[in-house]
Amino acid sequence: MAAPVWSRGRPRAGRGLVLVLLVPAVLLTGAWLVEPLVGQSGTLVRAVAFTPYALPGYALAGAGLLVAWARHRRPATGVALLVAVTGCLLHAWWLAPVYAGAEPAPAAGSPSLAVLSVNLLGGAADEAAVLRQAVDRDVDVLVLQEITAASLARLESAGLEARYPHRAGRAGADVEGTMILSRHPLSRVERVRTGFGSWAATVAVRGTPVRLLGVHPRPPIGSARDWRDDHAVIAEAVTRGVDLVAGDFNATADHRPMRALAGRGWRSAAELANVGWAPTWPADGQVRVLGLALPRLVGIDHVLVGERLAVLEASRVPVPGTDHSGVLAEVTARATSESAVGWRAP
Known part of the structure; x- marks a missing residue:
């Protein structure tokens, strides 16, 4: 019996949700890294102000990717999961001093x-x-x-x-x-x-x-x-x-x-x-x-x-x-x- 239409759409919807979370987070990380090299771009400078929001983006995307990886073990999912985990750790490191810095x-x-x-x-x-x-x-x-x-x-x-x-x-x-x-x-x-x-x-x-x-x-x-x-x-x-x-x-x-x-x-x-x-x-x-x-x-x-x-x-x-x-x-x-x-x- 063919799978119901709604069940066919769920993996695609899940991938879309992960992309909606992961792509902006990657762009914010990139903006942080290249801002010193791109001298006069006001748009880029303003984007860097939102860097902390990449952390929840990576975390939520990573949670979804982890579930997908456990179910299907697709190489592309594994790569995306690695990106999410790396980004999450990097941004946590950048943000950590305001919670646990030297006093x-x-x-x-x-x-x-x-x-x-x-x-x-x-x-x-x-x-x-x-x-x-x-x-x-x-x-x-x-x-x-x-x-x-x-x-x-x-x-x-x-x-x-x-x-x-x-x-x-x-x-x-x-x-x-x-x-x-x-x-x-x-x-x-x-x-x-x-x-x-x-x-x-x-x-x-x-x-x-x-x-x-x-x-x-x-x-x-x-x-x-x-x-x-x-x-x-x-x-x-x-x-x-x-x-x-x-x-x-x-x-x-x-x-x-x-x-x-x-x-x-x-x-x-x-x-x-x-x-x-x-x-x-x-x-x-x-x-x-x-x-x-x-x-x-x-x-x-x-x-x-x-x-x-x-x-x-x-x-x-x-x-x-x-x-x-x-x-x-x-x-x-x-x-x-x-x-x-x-x-x-x-």
Whole structure:
């Protein structure tokens, strides 16, 4: 008796499902590998942001292929299964540090510094909510991107001056404004010449100087040339005695500029605190497809620390009105005699 039509279609449907999972995962792996070699492709750079999604793709495809291999032992199935297992292991290795990375111990008695970075979406965010979050979480320094003159005025009306009287940077007309707002004195203020606003300043924490950058490189829209140029500026700026970098990097940990910084000892506060993969964009229902609000998909907002610092806490902070989650990190000196130079107990 001939097999029913529905049973004939099941193997073909199963192969299609595996291909739908496996092919995009392989393409994401390829994008990660070739991105450093393809200089100006904004499309490729944007694809790399979705690298973590290859892991569940490989895992689900591998599960289906394993079942198929156990039943039929076809050579093509075996090759596809090998690809899925290899990809799964590779991406697990790339993603593992945010779950099980090193956690440097803090130096005993060293003061801490809490930094909150928020992209205000060209002044669309709820500035009063930002200030409330900062006060409630005992934040020392606010790093704000896409701050406009109107945003700054609303912050001042909400009581900014009383809590954060010290400032560096400037507001902009739209997305180019970046400011560092601090309750501790700021010195050695310097503009970092990215296409959008980026600034360096030294904050004195109970007499201890901490050099930080507030950054906002341009996004890889169209050509990635401007994006790469801005990240090159940041890479050069961090060599000048910087301890901490915070902002909207328009890049994930998988992008080549961020991988290069990691290779030089810079680590995400979220990684050192082992908080896991924590995408920050898009947030608050600001981006919609076919009328549906997208969840947070990619992690492009970061607080990075150098080799002198340990991380006490790291988390995302919800902010109404902006398409970015804020990122919060509390840092202190790392417990080594060399790294603790310059940090003094309160």
